[in-house]
Amino acid sequence: MQISQPYGGLRLPEDTHKPLLFLAAGSGITPLRALLLDALERGWRGTITLGYWAQTRQSLCFAEQWQALQAQHDLLRVNTFLTRDPSAPAARINAESLAQLAPDLAERTVLACGPAGFVDLARTLSAGAAAFHAEGFTPPTSPASEHRTVRVELRRQGLRLDLPTDQPLLAALESAGQRPAHGCRQGICNTCACHRISGASRDLQRDALASEPSTSIRLCVHAAADDLVLDL
Numbered sequence: 001m002q003i004s005q006p007y008g009g010l011r012l013p014e015d016t017h018k019p020l021l022f023l024a025a026g027s028g029i030t031p032l033r034a035l036l037l038d039a040l041e042r043g044w045r046g047t048i049t050l051g052y053w054a055q056t057r058q059s060l061c062f063a064e065q066w067q068a069l070q071a072q073h074d075l076l077r078v079n080t081f082l083t084r085d086p087s088a089p090a091a092r093i094n095a096e097s098l099a100q101l102a103p104d105l106a107e108r109t110v111l112a113c114g115p116a117g118f119v120d121l122a123r124t125l126s127a128g129a130a131a132f133h134a135e136g137f138t139p140p141t142s143p144a145s146e147h148r149t150v151r152v153e154l155r156r157q158g159l160r161l162d163l164p165t166d167q168p169l170l171a172a173l174e175s176a177g178q179r180p181a182h183g184c185r186q187g188i189c190n191t192c193a194c195h196r197i198s199g200a201s202r203d204l205q206r207d208a209l210a211s212e213p214s215t216s217i218r219l220c221v222h223a224a225a226d227d228l229v230l231d232l
């Protein structure tokens, strides 16, 4: 079982008897899953509940793993909410869903991750919880720079590609037929991180240029800004 490092403001409490409530929306499931697996690995003694909002059954991540984990761990409950399910669309997070997930909210440490609007609402609804930790994100935007094409070398593959400067590198590489490892596509999980051996890229979240050699960049939130050499 592979466990990622804790990420951002999300940390498990020290006391493994504390009941936990994980609230995830969309790609926010990636870091919360890592924390949840970490808790199970540590033999957590408190109840663990996961509320996971996704649009459709197809966009639900790790569905089989949730079933298997529930079968293995008596204290784990996973509830999914499909907001664009064709037959019975679920409501977005609200007071009712929270009461259903955790009637004992005052005892729970809540860990929430998802788009900023989801996290803000989760924070408001969790006002009565024992503790609240969250990480929100804003999807990356396209760079302000005009469309250009630059040469991107994938050093390990011995490939040279002409890629646009107005798309995240992950999307540009996929359009060019490549399949770089990735997870959340939101700059959260670090799965797409790779070394920029040389050249310049633009951090789309900060709209900032970066050109220090031999630096790790996340392909989903960086665009090429000039000719680049990547350790891919």
Ligand code: FES
Pocket: 181, 182, 183, 184, 185, 186, 187, 188, 189, 190, 191, 192, 193, 218, 219, 220, 221
């Ligand atoms: S895919 Fe998760 S950080 Fe890029």
